[in-house]
Amino acid sequence: MSLPKSRLLVIGCVWPEPNSSAAGSRILQLLEFFLAENYEITFVSTAARSEFAVDLEKMNIASQVIIMNHPSFDELLKKIRPDLVLFDRFMTEEQFGWRVDETCPDAVKILDTEDLHFLRKTRTEAYKKNISAESLYFDVDITKREIGSIYRCDLSLIISEVEMDLLQKEFKIAKNLLHYLPFLLETISYENKAKLPPFNERQNFISIGNFLHEPNWNAVLYLKEKIWPLIRQQLPNSNLEIYGAYPSQKVWNLNNEKEGFIVKGRARNAEYVMKNAKVCLAPIQFGAGLKGKLIQAMQCGTPSVTTSIGAEGIPGALDWNGFITNDPKEFAEKSVRLYSEEKLWKNSVENGFRIINSRFNKEAFQQDFSERLTDLVQNLNFYRQKNFIGKMLQHHQHRSTYFMAKFIEEKEKNKKTAG
Incomplete structure (x- = not known):
């Protein structure tokens, strides 16, 4: 019984x-x-x-x-x-x-x-x-x-x-x-890593986050006004794709294809768009807890650039899967390096795998x-x-x-x- x-x-x-x-x-x-x-x-x-x-x-x-x-x-x-x-x-x-x-x-x-x-x-x-x-x-x-x-x-x-x-x-x-x-x-195995798209098969920067959450809207606006113009100066053919659930009209109004700032709205499959992007950008200025978008980027083998608030509580004493900076000029410079340098990109990807496997087992x-x-x-x-x-x-x-x-x-x- x-x-x-x-x-x-x-x-x-x-x-x-x-x-x-x-x-x-x-x-x-x-x-x-x-x-x-x-x-x-x-x-x-x-x-x-x-x-x-x-x-x-x-x-x-x-x-x-x-x-x-x-x-x-x-x-x-x-x-x-x-x-x-x-x-x-x-x-x-x-x-x-x-x-x-x-x-x-x-x-x-x-x-x-x-x-x-x-x-x-x-x-x-x-x-x-x-x-x-x-x-x-x-x-x-x-x-x-x-x-x-x-x-x-x-x-x-x-x-x-x-x-x-x-x-x-x-x-x-x-x-x-x-x-x-x-x-x-789940821990990321060697087999899981092998299935992820490599550096040369990825393109575009990505930003993702629910727009009902004010820090996400603020981060996108910060990208648009202070960071993306600096990145585009050095990478004139690159695009930044903005994903997020529940976008309001003010979000859609930021879309500008000539500037490579593409608002996509809700992602039907967030994992798919993340693992096909080359670098995740998250200049989060305020907030709390753990940032799911950055955790998901690590799972998808996508390096990221974020702020100290964005990274808070995630890496412990381990190296970040990219860069952490609160300065917009340095943020843009590090983003360009991650996007352009394959060796740096691969090392950052491995850092992310280590964080997932040791910090969130x-x-x-x-x-x-x-x-x-x-x-x-x-x-x-x-x-x-x-x-x-x-x-x-x-x-x-x-x-x-x-x-x-x-x-x-x-x-x-x-x-x-x-x-």
Whole structure:
């Protein structure tokens, strides 16, 4: 007689779109991990289903659209009776965490931060005001909200070592509440490398990124205004192809074929366009977490030029698969060298393979995460007793969110009655 499967409920901010963003790839990696751990998974979201979302049913994952501030979610919890609840970003924990506590108090609550939203937001504001982000993030509301969410959960998954250090050193969050879990990637074998197009079969520069993400739009604008003209002066026959999901009209307006600045929009197959490009350009000025486009470039054997923010949390002590610079003139010069010098290009490609194989080894991180979950499930009461701040925040959040939700429920009832 086989043991019953553990039940996992994933509450997503949006439906997973792995071909649109790094966040979409990240949640898909987590779903695959839990499937391999023999979990029975239900994925829910308040967002409308996207035509670009992965087909969860094909993965044997149940899915459902849910309503915010509605008692139907409580009924769903009673039906599923999850052993674990995974919140995809802190906003979903704010919206549904208190309901999980009331209906399924013994369920382990895990927060996948994706990246630290407060860090991304304050870096954005700091960039616009030309001030230090450190002068902002202790005071803004989003920091208090996100840190509060981390304390209310039993474990928070942190994608970058830089963010782990920030949370522990600056915010004094106990290590037992955090778990470093970067992208979970397959190692690149010799056979995989041999299948990738070589230097002389590739052409064009590439920039790629979801345009709903402000750092990506800013990076493309920075390329257009400050970097690409310098590159084109030295490589007058080269083109830069701009890919990204959800481009607005202002993005399309940048297209200029005479200048070799070609806006392509959404890539039907991001891997295909990346592995056929010669060099990836990502002059990212602000942001947080790990940059999926640069990880994918390494997997595809495509060297890249980026900034210190772009490379943050990726190489560790290893050499970058190209160059890291924050100066636009040097950025252009290094880009031209990578595009033109075959030996430099090949060495950079190998650097990328080393980073993927040693820094994002799927098997090593999955094993560690599995053991951490087992310990957490078996000793849940012990860890919760140690987290007094979390218990205090739960108490206050429950009251405020509870009354607000009840107010909205009654308001909706009155609307129907009046109708």
